[in-house]
Amino acid sequence: MFLKEFIKSHLITINYYEDGVLHTRKGRVYNLDPYEQTVSLEDENQQVYAIRLSGIRSIC
Secondary structure (H helix, E strand, O other): OHHHHHHHOOOEEEEEEEOOEEEEEEEEEEEEEOOOOEEEEEOOOOOEEEEEHHHEEEEO
């Protein structure tokens, strides 16, 4: 499954839509919740962002 590989990644960049606006976040995967269908990303300032999997457009 690609979700397990997603967690192992070090620094990633996620482009996603939220409320019709494209956002870009860079950081490490903090938590992956398959039940809520969210991924939490922690940036270099230790801020955690919850991103819905359905809104993700690209992962680099």
